[in-house]
Amino acid sequence: MASVTLENIQKAYGDVQVVRGVDLAIADGEFVALLGPSGCGKTTTLRMIAGLEEPTGGKVLIGDEIVSNPAQNIFVPPEKRRLGMVFQSYAVWPHMSVAQNVAYPLKLQGSGRAERDVAVQRALDMVQLGHLGKRMPHQLSGGQQQRVALARALAMEPRVLLLDEPLSNLDAHLREELRREISLIRARTGLTIVYVTHDQEEALALADRIVILDGGRIRQAGPPPEVYTAPVDAFVGGFIGKASFLPVDLVGSGVKVAGVDVAVDAEGLPEGPAQLMLRPEAIVLSESGIPAKVTSVTYLGDRHELWLDIAGTAVRAHVETPAAPGDQVHVSFTRVKLFPVDSP
């Protein structure tokens, strides 16, 4: 197991900059999720750690070893990095049995037959496939194939485990099952894990730290509660959770919504137009307060999702008491966050 350090890494394909200087120190045993919309550079960053892409600038260290630094003309190819990797499309070799798939990296490490068999069985047991070693991949379901890929990555006792959207090809039910399994394996092995996903729920559930990327740069990195409750900008706030944004005017250090004062933390913000971020669960129906009109209601089982018209803007709210479309209600906010308008 090892730490991973990225120092100002960059990747360009011709004139197109995909990663524009990412700095990140991943501690030994840490579980980091790289999260962002498609095209944000998260997969490219992971592939640069793996050695499947060569950075055009910056340094990559695994432990204390520099594995990539174009300035010094250093590039350690992927096969010499001893990192386990799991791909979105499983990448289980269809011409090898399950056990042969898992044994492949061990064979390349030069381990003996008996030792290898034990390691293969242990890895397959870890992903609950101990009984399927002789099967061929096409006889397995998607979820099982991804478990094989996971076992293959674990069997080699990697310094770091890299997962590239491992659950994206699975249906919702399997996704949750395998997600729980990954977190169990993590607890058992204490591996350093870098996990790429576009699914914020996965990131929130699994990671010690979430790194949110956009346009090839890190927007914010922090533990899940921090990025959820204290997003640094409207992009992060909008990307994590289901926030709505109300256009407001900052006058002095306060804002008004539909004529009602709302307390905000406006430190460091210039006066003038701004946007108010509202989480659905931070909106409560109250006797008095800000007037709103219910435009639609959806029953979600454990709560009701309302779309409210507040001063002409559509806002999503999750409440426990039902309401009907057309109802005139009053709301108050338990938590808000103010961002400048120009922040995307």
Add this chain to the structure above:
Amino acid sequence: MQRAVVRELRELGWLAVIAAVAGGAMILFSALPLVVLLLGSFWTDAGVSLEPLVRALSNPETWEATFVTLGVAFGTAAVTVLLGVPAAWLLARTDLPGKGVLKTALSMPYAIPPYIMAIGWITLLNPRNGALNSLMGLSGDAAIDIHATWGIIMCLGLSYFPLVMLQTHSALMGMDPSLEEAARTSGASPMRVVFTITLPLSVPAIASGALLTFLIGMASFGVPYLVGNPGRVKVLTTAIYAAIDVGTDEHVAEAVALAVVLGVVAALALVANRWLVKRGRALTGGKAGRPSLVALGRFRVVAAGALWGLVGFALLLPLSVLVVTSFLGTYGKGLVAENLGLSNYASVLGDTRTLGAIWNSLWLAAVAATICVLIGVVASYFRSRTTIPGRAFLPWFAELPYAIPGTVLAMGFILAFSQEIWFGLTDVFYIRVLLFNTAWILLAAYCVKYLAYGVRASDAALTQIDKSLEEAARTSGASPLRVVVGVVLPIMRPALVAAWVLVFLPVLGEITMSILLFGPETKTLGVLLFDFQSYESPPKAAVLATLLALTVLGGNLLVKRLSGGKLGI
């Protein structure tokens, strides 16, 4: 059930009539000759007898021809794999410079009729006055003599390696790149990935390509005829031709038996190929992405040089020899300025015999291409858009003759149509048709052989057309025939034009069937070319070969443009 079929047929209206005619013609001309051939091998005037088969099989010459044929087939498959697979890998997986141009250039030999390249090689490597032999100062016993089995294999291998290359290339491009990346992160070096992951996963595609070139090697006639000439190397196809040429009953019976042997081996190979293709689809699939390329480093130049060398060897060298020969005044006098001129072109293009043959081939190719495309559309439309029972068999009548060696097919035509066929209801109302020695037998043979191109192109184009487009036309009030003519055909047009050219080109220079089926009045371009090369004047043959090669290359580039790069070279 039956009522539903009747209703559907009635609803299809004229379309059903057209399909019935097309289907009837397909079955008559593709199944009948093969059935007659098979029956003819044991059904003689004296009744059912295995005697002709037994006699042919107990003849040591039959066995020798069979072994040489298998040797040529295996050799062709081996050469095409040895050249095609490395070329495909270099084009698909490395940072080789100029890959696009190289791929096109490497595909070109496949487009040109292989006997044309063989004529080029004979001009280079015959022991009497081969240009390469003289260049290297080899003469007499020291001279390289291409008239041998290895010469046949070399010519076929150089003409058909693009087939294996293209098939392997598309398998490599369709492979999920993460399969190889997973091996890299598991600790495998790039070369190790090639041998433990990439190649094993490409085996179905490679094997199916090899099987195809095996089949082609087995069925080839033109190259073994010219290179194995005169009578030095006999394969089954040339043995059949020789027997037919003699023409006695006994020889014809022998030819029939040989054709059955050849047909049975070919049919087995076809079945194996279908199985491999299916397996290949199961193995690749998944999402295709941009594969990571292996950096060749200092081998980059070496590899590019090797592939360009292959282009030179397989295409430019034999072709340029032909072009030069076509300008030679006196064959054998050598390449000097006063011996060069257009005299061959003048005599070839001023000869009514030549013009007649060119005209025959042109109109036969054009009509055959049109028929193949039309029937192809009908057959694939019925298969994919109706529920008429038996619709799935129609395309089989196209695929089977395509896979059957042309020599075998032509033998079937000779047996089935050498007598008058009698169509009639009563003794009074009937027509009698004699196809033998007419252009119509050639036309029918060409159509049957190349119908598969029309069906495949239509299948591919039809699957691209969403059914709702046709349903929208139906609900707007159009009859099924109107839907096909007004909606389906216009959308399919580019693909059909491409298919038309793809049938037209090989028919233009066809030799294998033509040489068995042509009549005194119906000499074709290919037959005349062979006459020139064998008996008359190699420079005149070179003129026709040059013109044909240029037409074919130009036509293929046109198809490539028409099909957006999907068809043609």
